Amino acid sequence: MYLNNHTYYSLRYGTYDEQSLIDLSLQCGVKHFVITDINNTSACLNFVRLCTLQNLKSIVGIDFRNDNKQLYVGIARNNLGFQELNSFLSDHLHSKKTLPDRAPIFKHAYVVYPLERVMEMGIVRLRESEKIGISTASIRKLIFTKYASYKDHLVILQTTSFRNKRDYNAHRLLRAIDRNLLLSQLPEDQQGHPNDKMIPVEELQEHFKSLPELIENTEKLLQQCSIDFNFDNAQLNENQQIFTENKEDDFKLLSQLAHDGINLRYQDVVDKTAIYERIEKELTTVKRKGFVAYFLINWEICRYARERNYFYVGRGSGANSILAYLLQITEVDPIDLDLYFERFINDYRTSPPDFDLDFSWDDREDITQFIFKRFKNTALLGTYNTFQFRAVIRELGKVFGLPKSDIDKLTSGQLPAHEMDDMHRLVFKYGNLIQGMPNYISIHAGGILITQKNIHYYSATDLPPKGFATVQFDMHIAEDAGIHKFDILAQRGLGKIRDTVSIVKYNQPNANIKDLRACVKEFKEDPEINAMISQAKCIGCFYIESPAMRMLLSKLRTHDYLGLVAASSVIRPGVAQSGMMREYILRTRYPERRKQAHPIMSSIMPDTYGIMVYQEDVIKVAHYYAKLDLGAADVLRRGMSGKYRSREEFKAVEKQYFDNCKKHGRDDKQAKEIWEQIKSFAGYAFAKGHSASYAVESYQSLYLKRYFPLEYMTATLNNGGGFYRPELYVHEAKMCGATIEAPCINNSDFQNTIKGTTIYLALGYLKELEKRTIQRLLESRNFDGPFNSFDDFINRVPISADQAAILIRINAFRFTGLDRCILLWQAYFKLNKKTAVDVQSKLFAPQNKKVNLPQLKTSKLEHAFEQMELLGFPLCSHFELLAQQPDNDLTHKDLPSKKGKTITIYGYVINIKTTHTSNRKRMQFGTFLDRDGGFFDTVMFPQVASKLRFRGSGIYKVTGKVVEEFDFYSIEVTHMDKMDYIQDPRYAEDNPQTIHRLDKQTSLRDRRLGNSTGKRSDEVNMN
Structure with missing residues (x-):
């Protein structure tokens, strides 16, 4: 009886999930009904699965709306009808265009127009598949319209979105969140009607007892509709089933590739009996389970990557397969490691096999493009971003019009119970209800679906900014449906490896890598x-x-x-x-x-x-x-x-x-x-x-770190580092023998570069240096050669005074031999605060103003503070910046001799990990660099952690007991103080070289970044 039913996948509108809808319908005596979320099909496949488990008939459709204005409800007669509806919706979601007032002709789907829409459009002739929906509220209108005579086309259209008043209230809050409005400002046309609830079927039929043909037509429509995805047999593989022309040729190709791979992988093995037995075992299982094309598609992706010289790693349970090893999908020998093939595929396993293919973070997009071009029915896998508790509390606080101070206290849990009023309690009440509901559809980290049938056979698709069609269901539903995702993932580790090889080739052309x-x-x-x-x-x-x-x-x-x-x-x-x-x-x-x-x-x-x-x-x-x-x-x-x-x-x-x-x-x-x-x-x-x-x-x-450490560390920095901040990798490069140079206009690039054993830090590290400035600099240097003076630079590179100041302050013109203070004054006079504009190269170098200045000299400490401000870290040791030097010289090397003793040691914190005990008490682990650059580790147990806290980046004086476990030494902290740095010499009142900033805005900004104690407030890595 119910043709229009919403779940919470009617995003920021519905209030309960698919199972709750089924439970509600059974309670109301409704055996056949349609799930029709608003411009969304996220719930459909799981709804079908749940109905299958409970021996219920499943019918799906879509409630098509423009800005919450209901146009019509599409109901799939069968799977092809579902595909038609999905294709129609997807076309409009991709193009971001509004839906038409009248639906197109569907061969396998019904379209139900609300009576009000039919009257508004003045439709005279209805197609056979088009129906007019009458709700309990519109029964009285019907008899006064010409459509009362359209008896064969009239059906009941009673919308259900809520179970009770609480659901309706939550719905209104969701609509206000969606529209970014106060609840009191929410227009009526942006919310559902309070009566959009499911009532017992007898009660619904009672409303229509004077129009029995509507009941009959509705039941007839429901009887003609059904959809099935064979969820009771997930081994019916929905992926692309044929790679070549037919399944027989596919198996021949897979077998040939496997045997060809023996010479590559096992050429040194004399007795290959075990290898052939394993191959035959896996081939037999893969063929029987219908995964031949799945292997070949992965092989094709990896072959393309090798042709492009992309580094990749095949991992996941697929590495347990010798076929994957022979096809060069993975690099792991399952015979050597005695890997259990049944973990990957076995006769009892109903879930899909799983290959994870990792590519470099900047190669993956090209791989994805290749997959979409090479295979016809392809889409990215979706995922659901749900309302998280703190976020929904903040949103509800805004909807209720609470002041920001109250919202901050509510989200941080700092509002005492005795200070809460009714409004605060409402925020928590509905926050708990809304928490966990889907907020919007996003993209799975790396899942790609390649199906035998059209992708719209299973779902409508969105088109996110990356430009790849994305289905509206997640990985769990894909597995249930027998659609095996291809995991195309990105990681920076492979970028490091790839770039190290390139860097070695130009920095050590004669090296044997x-x-x-x-x-x-x-x-x-x-x-x-x-x-x-x-x-x-x-x-x-x-x-x-x-x-x-x-x-x-x-x-x-x-x-x-x-x-x-x-x-x-x-x-x-x-x-x-x-x-x-x-x-x-x-x-x-x-x-x-x-x-x-x-x-x-x-x-x-x-x-x-x-x-x-x-x-x-x-x-x-x-x-x-x-x-x-x-x-x-x-x-x-x-x-x-x-x-x-x-x-x-x-x-x-x-x-x-x-x-x-x-x-x-x-x-x-x-x-x-x-x-x-x-x-x-x-x-x-x-x-x-x-x-x-x-x-x-x-x-x-x-291997690369051992034999090409400087090139490897350069590549590490260029690929965003890793677990730690870039500063630690700069430090590690120094420990490996590198000389680290600040950015230089003649030697640095947008990324870090290495020349011999010297690493020049990237111009891209300069936080406020604009990309277009870097681009102009590099273009001029590449076309016209290195810069030979400051005047040569400003004549060739269009640049504003404040952008030039950034380069000067980092000492990027040190090759000139001029102090940065002198250069800053010169920039002030010569550039005269003019904004940079793109100009043609000058035929003759202009004569710049000559400036007579006193002798000025920037100290090493001033350079260090400029580096901290512009790069985020100094190139000297942090210990050189302490206001008071440590009163001992203990390092990590001394810990074994101090086992069981309480010591005081000084270290620069590079990582903090916060965790909690089983009773939710906070513990903290710290990793430090000592004055020699070595590591030592600390732990603060709850009793100490409740009293002590890390206060950002910097050097700490750590007191605690040296403990050892399995030859690993650490310090159980009893006390900890953060050490003060010297006063920033650039702002010292007695510094005769303190200069005017090039403009007031820059001056104010820089003074905010500096402080008299020189303490840093940066957050450190909290992983």
Whole structure:
């Protein structure tokens, strides 16, 4: 009976999800109804899935509106009708044009016009598929119109958007948020009617008892509509099924590529029996499961990347496949690592296989363009950005007209309960209701769908700013529908590798740089690279540079590839939170400890001493310990993701796990402990193949860092650094032997450049230097050669006085031998505050004003403060800027000899990590550089953390007890003070060289940035 029903995917309009709509309809005795969100199909596929699970008929459609004005409701008769509606909506979403007043002709869909719209447009003739919708409010109007005689075209059109008054109130608040209005200013035409509620079907029919033909027509329409996506059999692959001309040729091509790859990957292996057996096993499974084209599409993407010389990494569970290795999708040998292919694809697995292809952050867009051009039915995967609690509290505060001070207190939790009034309580009441609702559709980080059918067969598409069509459902719905996403992801680590190779070629043209793909095995066996890992000297290297990883590598004494593979997964929260990270360290360091493992667990996971480290370990434990079949074990693995944990099938497996353990005589306490370990993985553990893929990239990074450290650090800086701020990578470059130079107009580029062992910092680091200024500078230098004087520069480069001042202050004209103070005065007189304009090159150099100035000299400290202001950090040591020098010279090297003692040590903070205990008490971990440039680490337990806080970047005087765990030393902080820097010499009253700024605005800005103590207020990395 209900043809127009909204969920909260009618964004900032509806108030409940698909399941709630189904529950509501069943309560009202409604068995057949249509889900029709406003200009959106996000809920449709999941609605069909839920209806399938409950043996309900599913019907979908779209409520087409312009600026909340309802035009018509489209209802799909079948799947093709859904495609028609999606294509029509997508065309208008892509072009951002308004929808037409009258719908086009649909072959497989009905169109229902509200009576008011038909009257407004004066429609005389209706198509067979067009209907007139009559609501309970418009029954009385009907008999006074000519449309009362259109009996065959009349249907009931009762809109449902709310369950109760609370939903309606939330709806009005959402509409006010959407329109950015106070609630009192919300126009009536921007909100639904309070009566847009579902009522029992008998009550609805009672309204129309005088018009029984409407009831009959509505039921007839519903009977003629149905849609199905085979959710009960997700293995019916919806991806592109054919890569060549037919499936037989596809399989021949895959088989040929696999066997061709043997010569590339296993040419040194004498006995290839195991290789051929593994290939045949995987080929058989892949063909049977219908994933042949899936492999070939990934191969095609990687082949294109190799042709373009793009570095990439294939990871995820796909690295467990020898086919992926032979097709050069991955760089991990599954035979060598004994990787479990069934983690990737098995006969029991119903979820899609998963390849993650990582490309450099600036190569991915070209890869995406290639995919969209190469494959016909392609779209990006969507995701839902939901209302977060603090954000919705702030929005509701605005809607209710609360003052900003109240809103700030509410969002920060600083408004005491006794100060709250009714309005404040309403904000919290509806904030809790709206929290978690979808706010808008966004783009998945890297998911791309390539389907056999038209993409609009499944969803309407949006066209975000990047210009790629994007479906309106997320990855979980895609998996349920059997659409296997292709993960095309971006990371900066590959950009570092790619750029290092290029930089080495021009900075050391005679250097012998190894093939990074072909020599991975050699890198794994290089003792110098392995020594870097065991000593945790991995700053800048992919995935292994963070303080936590540096600590773990030290404790594990990791010194080989397999150790790094395990460490890459052990560091993940799943293993750490289960308490098994410490146990893994103990069993790694002390072989006697390994005997404590349960014999079955040891036999299942001998490489990790009976401890679950990888995702596939969950499958193995469930299968061998709890005797679950592989299908149930895979449901358990999927259940590690939060979304699936609430599903009935996962709950059933949980019960089956404990029932089986009891049946097979497992110890209750032990079974529960293992179950808690499984739960704690929570989707964070890696597949072993994934960890192995990460470790390959880490080794490639380590090779470059070991043998080409300066070029590697330059590339690291040019790719946005990594875990830390750029300042630390500049410091690391110095520790590797580089000379660091401030930006220079004759040697610097937009990015950092290296010449020999000297790294010139990028002009792009200068925060207020405009891109067009840099572009003009570089164009002049590239076309007409280096600048030979300041006058030569200002004659050739159109530049304003304030932009010239930035270059002068950073000492970019130091080659002239003139002090920056003199140059600033010259710029003031010669440029005369004129704005830069584009001009043609001058035939004759103009005569600039000559300025007679006294002898002025900028000190090293003044340069340091200019660098801090313009670059964000000084090029000298922060210790040189202290107002009072440390009263001792302790460094990280002294910690072993001070074990168990309370010491005071000084360090420059480079990273702060804030975490919370199980009872929500705050803890903080700090990583510092000592005066020699070495690292030391601190921890503040809750009792201390409640009293002490970091106050931004700077040098701290740290007092605490030196502790050691597994040869890793740290300091348990008892007291901490931030050290003062010297007074900024540029603003000292007794400084005779203090000069006038080029304009008042610049002067005021600079004085705000500086302060008399020289303290910094920058925020540090809080990861």
